[in-house]
Amino acid sequence: MKKNALLVLMFILIIFSGCTGGGNVTDTTLKPESGETAGTTVDEKSQPSARVSDANKIFSWELFKALNAEESKQETFISPFSVSAVLMMAYNGAEGSTREAMAKAMHYGGMSVDELNSEYRNLLNRLNNIDEKVKLEIANSIWIRDEFNVKPDFIDVNKNYLFSDVRSLDFTKPDAAFEINRWVSEKTQNRIQSVIDPPIADDVMMYLINAIYFKGEWKNAFDKNNTGEADFYSYDGVTDKVQMMRKTDTFALAELEECSAVALPYGDEKVAMAVILPKKDINKFISNFDGEKWNELVKSFKTVNDLRLEIPKFRMEYGVKELNKALASLGMGEVFSKNADFGGIAEDICMDSVFHKAVVEVNEEGTEAVAATSVIIMTTSLEEPKTFIANRPFVFVIYDTEEGNILFIGKKLYGDR
Template identity: 45%
Template sequence: MKKRFSFLLCIALTLGLLAGCSVQPSQTVQSDQNSIVQNNDIEKNDTENVNQNTIQNNSVESTKISQDVINANNRFAFNIFKQLDKEDGKQNIFISPFSISTALTMTYQGAAASTKEAMAKTLGYIGIDEAKLNDSYKNLIPYLNRLDAKVQLNISNSLWVREGENIKQDFLQANRDFFNDSVRSLDFNQENAPDQINQWISEATNKKIDKMISSPIPSDVIMYLINAIYFKGDWAKQFDPHNTFKTQFEAGNGNTDQVMMMKRTGTVEYGQGNGFQAVRLPYGSGKMAMYCILPEKDVSINDFIATLDPDRWQAIQDSIAKRDEVHLQLPRFKLEYGIKNLTGSLTALGMGEAFTGKADFSGIGANIFISRVLHKAIIEVNEEGSEAAASTVVEMKQALMANPLTFSADRPFVFIIADDETGTILFMGKLYGIK
């Protein structure tokens, strides 16, 4: 089992797949297939209990976690990471690709026609049966949440609907069933509506991310689909703070920065190959790890990132083995990335239709499109271990209704009387005015 999921777990920690907790649904839904109950009350217990693993009593069928889905998520992870590196090549980047793909897969439940096809292509779901996809997420999220008792890893999902909106029941139920979503109806016109959503995100990320939604919420926003992830893990073998020293770090822009460098010597999982060195630093019981990959000195970091894909990632993993007497030095660091609007990045990867009035989310409701996908992630790495959090918000709007076609003959016009069997024009005229 460890072999089966090591690919997902490793890319998770390399690129920021670091997770939060699941919550139970809090809103009753009408039996009517087209709408949700309009309810002003939001259960206060949900935010209080957000960091509890509420699915711990449910059975996890690990055999239903498809390797195809894991591979798709990993391909998407490299694709979105490389796309962001193209955009932000001269700055730090840190994301949770699993958070992004989870939030988008929640949205995918309501996509149809060419919009669904474009999302499937971007997310890597072409050829994957939807039942297999959903079963995988249903079991993968709780599996990850309790993978290692010595690591705190929590994945949370929530869905917020503007009060009064008609959202299809099948879409809401799918999110509850497969993503353990908390579904809530909220008056977005309330001044404190953003605060309620932001508080949920804050609680889900152990207060590491406290503001994703700004006030006021635009009047045409009808829904937010949110994933939040929180991770805290101690190194299986920690660094001694007394060995940490100040030294120089050669930044990618040519500057020399001062850093606090952690170090230890001994047995380390180390690998090297064509153009790189790598180490695997396990957390807790060793089921999760951070991989640090160092390109050769004559290779720029951006050029190296451009070569990354699942095959090269597998080669990096395969190169790693326990080696004795390795001198390991790793900077102590803390970085924050975002709030990043991923709309342009996802459009570049092929799902641009979802962000336009041509989008087909008929499985959710009429004339709905994704207006923004927002992402924020933070990480701190020190002698004890790592703490990280991320949140992805999919904001959905109601498209303006197209103006109905109008023909108003209130000015001069031509008229024709024709025989449609032969195409013979029998009469033609122009009405220029009426006396």
């Protein structure tokens, strides 16, 4: 039996080039706005696995906020975990003040490189096998210009801990970009087919790439016969139309001062999507949100029977988006400059660009049996059910329910246009 499936495709790309001139990105670290929790920190006394998870949650929201500040009127969709994973590959080659800047931005203070690599290996192993009913594939690769000398330790640690596929390639060949694009296409089930345009520039020495493919079936499917056209009150004041999925069932609901949220589990409930409805302006809500508030929200989920849920079907394509400015705003500007120290990889190289592209699609295929159950629940309830109707801008988060790692964050502002 097919159920509603969420399809997520994403790649993250870091380009390393020779650094002979000044960088074009400066460190413009964002200052916390009024109401923001600037002091969100990782408990250095906790176990490494919890500390890495906590660090990733803090970084997730900081990165999302930085991108949202750039594109407040655009829909956004990113994988913070994917960004963290590919930056961890680069972190293994960073030294001196460059490593310090990356550690500060990613909240790795107090954790050794060995601890970080060990925990990322555990995370990748667990996430790639998280649920038989959820397909989650996370893959890393390193592409090195033929005859460019990279230090063996950098290659070994990324192969052994981050499971990176390492390949040497003649970047001058006409089909070099095709080879890299083919790898990305394979890892995203042919949904993202081109990430690098030929020819490859002469000063590009290496690519670090992370690709994620996610496809999950809801634990409890929606019935497509209950899906119909509805109004969506978009961010720009226009009333759009959407195909609204409807279901009355048992869900986890959180009701806080700033927002309400519902959790929709996939498969065996190891992964879930939280749909968050801010009570006021969505961009102001995002600017004031952080890892601590995310933890509070997740802890506030309570089971509600007969919740009348309405969320739209949607497809979102984001990017190719350059992340340089957002990462610089978090304190990582040095990695893009001539002062970058990636001596653990090779001499005189820096990050040229960090790009990513993402596609998310909520697909729906219900069954008659599920529909009958849904109708029975809706028509036999003796009390007025609680409602959660996502007919206005909302944030959605796909997360690992066991350790809280945030796999994806998105912001939907508009209906079907």
